[in-house]
Amino acid sequence: MAFHNCYNLVEVAFQNDTSNLTNIESHAFSHTGLRVFNFGPNVSKVNAKAFLFCSSLTYINVSKSNPNFTSVNGVIYNKQMTKLIIYPPGNKSVSYTVNKTVVTIKKYAFSSCEYITLVNLPPRLRKICKFAFSNSAIHNITTPDTLTMIQKGAFMHCKNLTIANINGTYTQLSEQCFKYDENLTVVYLPQSFESSPLSSFANCSSIQCVTYSKNMKERVFMAGIPWVALSDTNCSKYLPAIERRHQEYQKWIQNIFRYRY
Structure with a gap:
């Protein structure tokens, strides 16, 4: 220190x-x-x-x-x-494409990055380590089918995150994975997914729609996902409102740049 x-x-x-x-x-x-x-x-x-x-x-x-x-x-x-x-x-770039050779995003790699709103993950990615994107400004995240592990708090405190499209071959999310993501609205979970620690979606009060496997154990939804989100499978209807929110955020960021720099 x-x-x-x-x-x-x-x-x-x-x-x-x-x-x-x-x-x-x-x-x-x-x-x-x-x-x-x-x-x-x-x-x-x-x-x-x-x-x-x-x-x-x-x-x-x-x-x-x-x-x-x-x-x-x-x-x-x-x-x-x-x-x-x-x-x-x-x-200050708002988007970034990770090199295609990468298989691991290390701990805290994008943590506290307040300008990045989109990270394009590589097609061979296997592991997202602890708190990799925590406290960042990402708006949405899509993981590749090759992903086998998301560690504790990987997307914790991402207050701008609205869409999580989680693909991969694992069966369980980590502790606190999306905890305190207060604007998370739509969640797509992989067919292999079965359960999760109770803290994975804690304090995610804005979730409206979740797609999930029939093998899903209901206890995962005790972790912050509203029950009404389970019965709504038409997630696409929420996307226009999410897009408008993102556009408003971009205008806000541009104003920040104008006055700060």
């Missing part, structure tokens, strides 16, 4: 170079004003919470000689390009 909550910190310059920096620990730079950060050649470990809520951080560079990480347009992947590790929270 070396620079945690140093809100006015916009740049870090090391005395000599970054070659001696090997580990970036939890909350090392969280809640700071950093705009750009440079990974030196010897960085081998970065904690998932190192850059949380860095709302000005738009780009992370990685030394080309670093054997562990690589940067693609400021987004951090492992060297093999199979894991997305950090998406800079201050990146």
Whole structure:
């Protein structure tokens, strides 16, 4: 937590170079004003919470000689390009397409990203780790059929999330997966889905429609999904209103950019 909550910190310059920096620990730079950060050649470990809520951080560079990480347009992947590790929270792009080689979205990868509204996931994705999209601005999410695991709190506190189209081969969601997603309206669950911890949909009070397998165990709906949503299978009728809500959000974001920048 070396620079945690140093809100006015916009740049870090090391005395000599970054070659001696090997580990970036939890909350090392969280809640700071950093705009750009440079990974030196010897960085081998970065904690998932190192850059949380860095709302000005738009780009992370990685030394080309670093054997562990690589940067693609400021987004951090492992060297093999199979894991997305950090998406800079201050990146002002509203959409992003994850590299097609990725099979894992790491912990907190998109957490606290307040501008991103759409993330296109790769066709071979297998795992979404803990809190990967928590506290982000995503509007909807569609997972590929290859997905085998969504870990705890992956989409928790996503207050703009309205549509969750969950595909995959797993049978159970994780704890707190969509907890506190107060505007989640439509949920599509895979045919393989059977049950879920009671906290998966806790405090999701706006859900209107759910599609689910006949094998679904009813106890999952004790976790926040209104019972009336079970009897409404015509989810498409809610989509126009959701689209209008998204358009209004985009106008609001544009105004924020206009006055803030």
